[in-house]
Amino acid sequence: xxxxxxxxxxxxxxxxxxxxxxxxxxxxxxxxxxxxxxxxxxxxxxxxxxxxxxxxxxxxxxxxxxxxxxxxxxxxxxxxxxxxxxxxxxxxxxxxxxxxxxxxxxxxxxxxxxxxxxxxxxxxxxxxxxxxxxxxxxxxxxxxxxxxxxxxxxxxxxxxxxxxxxxxxxxxxxxxxxxxxxxxxxxxxxxxxxxxxxxxxxxxxxxxxxxxxxxxxxxxxxxxxxxxxxxxxxxxxxxxxxxxxxxxxxxxxxxxxxxxxxxxx
Amino acid sequence: xxxxxxxxxxxxxxxxxxxxxxxxxxxxxxxxxxxxxxxxxxxxxxxxxxxxxxxxxxxxxxxxxxxxxxxxxxxxxxxxxxxxxxxxxxxxxxxxxxxxxxxxxxxxxxxxxxxxxxxxxxxxxxxxxxxxxxxxxxxxxxxxxxxxxxxxxxxxxxxxxxxxxxxxxxxxxxxxxxxxxxxxxxxxxxxxxxxxxxxxxxxxxxxxxxxxxxxxxxxxxxxxxxxxxxxxxxxxxxxxxxxxxxxxxxxxxxxxxxxxx
Numbered sequence: 001x002x003x004x005x006x007x008x009x010x011x012x013x014x015x016x017x018x019x020x021x022x023x024x025x026x027x028x029x030x031x032x033x034x035x036x037x038x039x040x041x042x043x044x045x046x047x048x049x050x051x052x053x054x055x056x057x058x059x060x061x062x063x064x065x066x067x068x069x070x071x072x073x074x075x076x077x078x079x080x081x082x083x084x085x086x087x088x089x090x091x092x093x094x095x096x097x098x099x100x101x102x103x104x105x106x107x108x109x110x111x112x113x114x115x116x117x118x119x120x121x122x123x124x125x126x127x128x129x130x131x132x133x134x135x136x137x138x139x140x141x142x143x144x145x146x147x148x149x150x151x152x153x154x155x156x157x158x159x160x161x162x163x164x165x166x167x168x169x170x171x172x173x174x175x176x177x178x179x180x181x182x183x184x185x186x187x188x189x190x191x192x193x194x195x196x197x198x199x200x201x202x203x204x205x206x207x208x209x210x211x212x213x214x215x216x217x218x219x220x221x222x223x224x225x226x227x228x229x230x231x232x233x234x235x236x237x238x239x240x241x242x243x244x245x246x247x248x249x250x251x252x253x254x255x256x257x258x259x260x261x262x263x264x265x
Numbered sequence: 266x267x268x269x270x271x272x273x274x275x276x277x278x279x280x281x282x283x284x285x286x287x288x289x290x291x292x293x294x295x296x297x298x299x300x301x302x303x304x305x306x307x308x309x310x311x312x313x314x315x316x317x318x319x320x321x322x323x324x325x326x327x328x329x330x331x332x333x334x335x336x337x338x339x340x341x342x343x344x345x346x347x348x349x350x351x352x353x354x355x356x357x358x359x360x361x362x363x364x365x366x367x368x369x370x371x372x373x374x375x376x377x378x379x380x381x382x383x384x385x386x387x388x389x390x391x392x393x394x395x396x397x398x399x400x401x402x403x404x405x406x407x408x409x410x411x412x413x414x415x416x417x418x419x420x421x422x423x424x425x426x427x428x429x430x431x432x433x434x435x436x437x438x439x440x441x442x443x444x445x446x447x448x449x450x451x452x453x454x455x456x457x458x459x460x461x462x463x464x465x466x467x468x469x470x471x472x473x474x475x476x477x478x479x480x481x482x483x484x485x486x487x488x489x490x491x492x493x494x495x496x497x498x499x500x501x502x503x504x505x506x507x508x509x510x511x512x513x514x515x516x517x518x519x520x521x522x523x524x525x526x
Contacts, residue, residue, distance in 0.1 A: 021443065022442075022443060025443040025446040025447065025450070026446075028446070028447065028450045029446060029449065029450040031450075032450050032451060032453050032454065033453050035466070036453055036454055036456070036457065036462075039457075039461060039462045039463060039466060040311070040318065040457050040461055043318070043319060043461040043462075044311070044314060044315045044318060047315065047317070048314075048315055051314045051315065052314060130463070130465065131463075173289070173292060176292045176293070176296055179296055180296070180299070183299055183300070183303060186303065187303070192307055192310070193310060197310065197314060198310060199310070199313075
């Protein structure tokens with residue numbers, strides 16, 4: 001098994017490296033929104049002194065950490081896998097004795113992530129000097145605790161996106177469904193603004209959804225804003241959602257592969 | 266007149282193509298409404314925490330959202346589909362046939378694909394602008410409306426020209442497939458007044474990828490914040506950028522040698 005993953009890694013790393021210009025463009029595309037939110041909210045906080053207790057520095061540190069968390073926990077499986085189901089090129093992968101979604105596509109996504117990290121690092125350092133955040137509340141324990149939380153949150157998001165991608169076995173409109181899923185993330189993850197500034201209804205619902213585990217929770221962990229019970233609660237939620245996401249994905253995938261009939265088959 | 270006839274023909278062709286995907290159109294319109302809901306909610310969240318944003322109230326921000334959606338429609342209905350077709354034609358050499366046709370090649374390349382159903386987005390944008398201005402309670406005079414229309418048009422021309430330059434670069438670098446991603450990436454900056462951004466970001470969205478020229482500045486004109494000289498300068502920038510873009514296009518076309526020759 002280890003050998004299989006090693007070989008998959010070599011192939012996918014080489015493939016992603018080949019598209020490094022694309023990768024830079026993706027990075028740029030994905031960086032702009034958080035920077036704009038940062039600029040908007042710091043401008044409001046500076047003008048009013050603070051926003052419900054959030055100072056300008058709170059916003060700067062929040063979005064600066066968000067850039068990293070988002071990069072770790074997000075995934076692109078819909079773009080790298082959806083078309084394979086639609087044009088039938090999945091057939092070749094299905095006859096291999098390994099799960100296409102949980103080996104090849106996953107490794108591909110991780111290779112993509114690590115390469116974009118290389119691109120993000122210098123940009124992040126430039127932004128650090130431009131905005132000069134005060135990171136004094138960050139603790140080493142917080143960072144160490146956030147790493148497994150983010151990896152598990154990535155797996156939750158990956159399994160959910162993979163389940164949506166697998167809907168391509170039935171419908172050609174998976175991209176629209178995924179766009180809707182993406183809007184849910186935007187609404188409930190704390191991507192637009194720290195969750196306490198959202199309307200109360202959204203905060204109440206967000207508590208029970210997996211999306212805040214991908215951004216808001218790890219950001220707060222890193223910034224050292226959580227009490228021990230809150231940290232434990234977050235980990236428990238992560239565990240529960242990981243199991244739920246796994247069950248959903250497995251169910252959709254099994255049904256889908258049975259339904260699958262490739263072009264020309 | 267000749268080009269009007271061509272646009273009419275392109276429209277007819279594109280309507281026929283989109284009629285084949287009626288259900289998709291319905292889904293897309295629903296998604297579009299969902300995003301409008303999100304945009305209004307996000308403005309509501311911002312203004313439940315503050316009175317003004319860079320000196321603008323919620324009414325002005327809704328109007329700005331309308332102007333932003335005009336540019337966004339240009340992007341989605343015209344720029345993306347035509348760029349896709351253009352990149353393909355450079356790769357496989359079918360650009361040859363476009364050049365052979367007895368019409369301006371720049372015109373053909375930029376108008377032959379139109380996502381027709383997006384027109385309803387333009388109506389929505391105008392509604393947002395009108396409602397926003399009404400909510401803001403600003404007193405708008407006829408000359409202000411005129412300068413707004415003038416600068417909005419000039420801003421759209423600036424974006425259009427930048428697009429021409431970006432795709433013309435493909436003549437020099439054949440593998441330049443990401444030619445308009447940079448435009449799309451910075452587009453989001455048009456949702457908020459450029460005055461709230463830090464200086465370096467303001468410089469980028471005003472001069473390098475001038476999204477703000479098509480969003481913030483026309484709205485400033487509508488609110489009567491711009492003097493005569495400023496209006497004149499931004500209008501001249503529109504004309505100049507179009508002239509430069511046409512020259513770059515011509516130079517690029519000379520470089521084109523087909524895919525097989």
